[in-house]
Amino acid sequence: xxxxxxxxxxxxxxxxxxxxxxxxxxxxxxxxxxxxxxxxxxxxxxxxxxxxxxxxxxxxxxxxxxxxxxxxxxxxxxxxxxxxxxxxxxxxxxxxxxxxxxxxxxxxxxxxxxxxxxxxxxxxxxxxxxxxxxxxxxxxxxxxxxxx
Numbered sequence: 001x002x003x004x005x006x007x008x009x010x011x012x013x014x015x016x017x018x019x020x021x022x023x024x025x026x027x028x029x030x031x032x033x034x035x036x037x038x039x040x041x042x043x044x045x046x047x048x049x050x051x052x053x054x055x056x057x058x059x060x061x062x063x064x065x066x067x068x069x070x071x072x073x074x075x076x077x078x079x080x081x082x083x084x085x086x087x088x089x090x091x092x093x094x095x096x097x098x099x100x101x102x103x104x105x106x107x108x109x110x111x112x113x114x115x116x117x118x119x120x121x122x123x124x125x126x127x128x129x130x131x132x133x134x135x136x137x138x139x140x141x142x143x144x145x146x147x148x
Contacts, residue, residue: 001037001045001105002081004030007054007138011074013122014129021120026071028132032081033097033105036146042109044144049073050116054138062138072118076130077106099125 011028013021029049055064055071066073079102083091097105103124113119122128 001034001041001144002032003045003049003142004078004081005049005052005054005140005142006030006132007135008074009133009135011130011132013074013076013131015123015126021074021076021122023072023074023118023120025069025135026066026073026117028074028076028130030076030078030081031106031109032078033102034082034095034146035097037097037105038146039108041144041146042105042112045142046109046113046116048142048144049113052140054140066117072120073113074120074122074132075106075110075113076122076128077102077124 006028008023008028009025011023012019027049050067051065053065054062055066055069057063079093079096080091082096083093084095085091096102106124110119110121122130
């Protein structure tokens with residue numbers, strides 16, 4: 001599982017010219033799954049996301065979590081995080097989990113995440129227009145591989 005965490009002042013996602021999800025001060029997440037991803041990995045990633053200390057404290061030091069500042073999250077599914085362009089110029093997406101299984105994990109991820117923080121989403125598999133104002137800019141890439 002891969003998640004790109006971007007600290008944002010605000011973010012939104014449109015489908016068919018209509019805003020379907022948005023966040024205020026907090027995170028915009030780009031979320032992708034691969035073969036073998038499971039609920040244990042989702043739980044690990046949620047814990048990591050919720051406890052990342054990348055929000056500013058009163059001294060402008062990244063010392064607070066999204067929970068500390070009562071922030072919100074916009075979660076966007078993005079299978080292209082598993083794009084591999086090592087060979088040629090057209091990326092291969094063989095490492096991305098198939099859509100049906102990925103949607104189940106994505107829905108579970110968002111449901112569990114929403115137990116702790118306000119979460120809005122895009123529409124899985126839709127052609128989306130994503131807008132954000134990155135704060136910092138702060139961007140963290142998290143990855144958790146299946147334990148063998």
